[in-house]
Amino acid sequence: MADRDDTNSTGQAMKRMAVGIAVLIVLTALLFFFAPESFYPWAKAIHILAVISWMAGMLYLPRLFVYHVDAEKGSVQSETFKVMERRLLRGIISPAMILTWVFGLWLAWKIFAFQGGWLHAKIGLVLLMSGIHGYLAAAVRKFAEDRNEKTARHWRIVNEIPTLLMIAIVILVVVKPF
Numbered sequence: 012m013a014d015r016d017d018t019n020s021t022g023q024a025m026k027r028m029a030v031g032i033a034v035l036i037v038l039t040a041l042l043f044f045f046a047p048e049s050f051y052p053w054a055k056a057i058h059i060l061a062v063i064s065w066m067a068g069m070l071y072l073p074r075l076f077v078y079h080v081d082a083e084k085g086s087v088q089s090e091t092f093k094v095m096e097r098r099l100l101r102g103i104i105s106p107a108m109i110l111t112w113v114f115g116l117w118l119a120w121k122i123f124a125f126q127g128g129w130l131h132a133k134i135g136l137v138l139l140m141s142g143i144h145g146y147l148a149a150a151v152r153k154f155a156e157d158r159n160e161k162t163a164r165h166w167r168i169v170n171e172i173p174t175l176l177m178i179a180i181v182i183l184v185v186v187k188p189f
Contacts, residue, residue, distance in 0.1 A: 028102050035110075051121070054114050061110035066177055068104035069140070072096060072147050073170035079154055080163045089157075096151045108144055111137075128189040133180055140176050143169075 039057065043050050075096055082089040115137065123130050146169075153159045182188070 024098065024102060028106070032106055054117055054121075057110060058114035058118060061107045061114060064103055064107035065111050065140075065144075066173060068099050068107065069144065069147070069173040070170065072099055072104065072151070073166045073173075075099070076150060076154065076159070076161075076166040077163045077170070080159065080161070080166065084157045093155050096154060100148055100151050104144065105148070108141065112141075127187065129183045129187040132189075133183045136176050136180050136183070140173060140180075143172055143176070 035057075039053070042053055075092055079089065079092040079096070082092055119125055119130055119134070125131075150159065150161070
């Protein structure tokens with residue numbers, strides 16, 4: 012019965028998330044088409060919010076893995092980590108990454124015309140961050156199948172990669188050193 016309740020609540024949460032994203036997309040599209048002069052600050056705000064959400068998840072997910080490694084396979088604790096990891100990835104990290112890319116590319120095109128060494132470097136680092144995202148998504152699948160072979164130490168090290176990338180990206184955006 013508990014599994015059924017968890018599945019039902021997960022389904023409801025996913026539906027609420029999908030509705031929220033759909034509303035955001037519709038409102039953004041309306042703004043883009045009917046008030047294009049007002050779109051830039053909204054696009055920038057949504058981009059920043061999406062980046063914050065993406066980074067929060069990217070910093071938290073490997074930390075969950077650190078603790079999940081120590082949980083006995085099949086235990087209640089392990090199953091709880093699986094639910095947390097899946098919800099974090101599907102409900103926050105992946106949608107936030109998509110929004111980050113969509114609005115970031117629009118800003119890069121509309122405001123900067125894809126010009127500037129700092130912008131090219133930033134896009135390269137965001138590609139690396141997206142690769143780490145893919146690596147973490149694959150890890151969520153492995154943990155869900157009880158096939159993780161990495162140690163807690165590995166996940167502690169992986170946990171630092173998004174932090175380093177984030178620092179470099181913020182410096183590039185704010186300082187624009189080249």
